[in-house]
Amino acid sequence: MTSQLHAPVAQSANNAPRSRRLAPLAAVAPGLMLTAGATAAVLLLGRLLPMISPLLIAIVAGAVMANAWAVPERMKPGLTFSAKKLLRVGVALLGLQLVLGDVLALGAGMIAVVVAVVALGIAGTMFAGRLLGLGWAQRFLIACGFSICGAAAVAAVDGVVDAEEEEVLTAVALVVVFGTAMIGVVPVLASVAGLRDVQAGMWAGGSIHEVAQVVAAGGAIGGGALAVAVVVKLARVIMLAPVIAVVSARQRRLSRHADNVSRPPLIPLFVVAFLACTALRTTGVLPENVLVTAHFTQTALLTAAMFALGAGVNIAALRRVGPRPLVLALVSTTWVATVALAGVLLLG
Template structure:
């Protein structure tokens, strides 16, 4: 405990600082600020050795606790209210995005584990999905860092591109929100786009995005079983404990009228945990490693973004 405490404390401090910045600066996202700060530090300064044990704990255990708490922000009623067409599009986007990315990665010669991590991050919910899925497969730490780095790069590019494109095509606010929520990688990036577009885009986009987040649980369960069948899975429960906790939190929120004060407190703790984990994950990303990775994973990230966006946009236009 003593060995990991300094690193965990540093990451939690960064998470709290990111949350405070979010409160002070309109439009800022604690999670986005945290992961960018972590990446910047990792590539500008030499990190002390004492931070690594705690960083590893924060990037896994603190993250998983934050994912459990994230379940309290998702109500099955809100998602059902979107309509069957939207829910079906979300499901298709996640599974076609994930398994389509794996298939494209195979054609490009990208390793199976790298393709799974990129597909999960791009089709479900960004870095949190990468970190959640990596516990179900045999993978290299460098592959996790690459997938998270690509999520940050492409998702950040979408913050500028999506409002511009949707503004040009002239859809109404609801359809803009449906497409943004179904196609953009991170929750924080969806919030940023919704804030830029204004109107009723933000609320719709966030609900759709949370529906994609909810897909994290069944996807991890399916991947766990598939990877075991391939002989590339890891030992443990088919449904990891944090995924079961996430599902339980969602069920509680749906059927129990929790006090507003309690939900606000949970939201704060959840944001601190996820921001701390994002900072920890950012500290593990070195741009120099991308030189060793090569161009193929970067190309796979671009193609995965296009695939997810195409499926999401088509589905929302036809069924939303």
């Protein structure tokens, strides 16, 4: 009789750990389902409009949804999970697009130009932003987005700095606006300047913000521009790893002097995974079907993350940001494009 009386208690105790494990999944499930449905719709639309990046469509769709519909509270944990966790996995898989041999084939001169674009782009944007009176986090998000690889860089940097949500969304929105404008501007200016197709491709890869935007501009230029534009852009993407490592080290130093603040890792795990994926792709052991699947998965994850980021856009909050980030975006775009063009012209 005693054992029968205690049986329900024991069964309840055994089920408790399982309930605790399922609780986080139940919390994120509604938002994840919303994100998954939106991602599928965006990817389908992207197939119909291949000239437009699904990442850009996703963030616009998320922003429209958030400002036309009061997103229920139960959706928010899943959206937050998508904007942070799925983004990091997507950035890591981005490494599978990179073959170090292709980057090294650019030659020491062009690699030096890429390093200069990223280093001088970040430094110049940070300096201009300081003159405009913008905070450090806002300046750095814009600097990395415009100098490295657009929205993915903004979101990756947000993973290691303590930025406000409005600052992240402002930086991503500016990447979309100015990077899209560059798709038309670079081919026209390259033609006016009399650049050869390969030179114009190098300039596009060295100056335009998003990989998808570079592809669009390279295709518009024609000739051999597209291939070289993509390789130069991917060389800039590689620079994401050392930049994240440097800013992580900065955050660790700052956290030493703050109470009850956890110190971030010197190199975030997703950056280590990004480098590992790059090394794996460089070995050439992965079959083509695996690379195709990985590319689709990476695009889907980044699309989901951009939708979730867009779902946090509050138009009223963005209005409060004022015109200064817009001015900095214009300055940064011009500066990065100037550095890239100077480097291309010096190489002849």
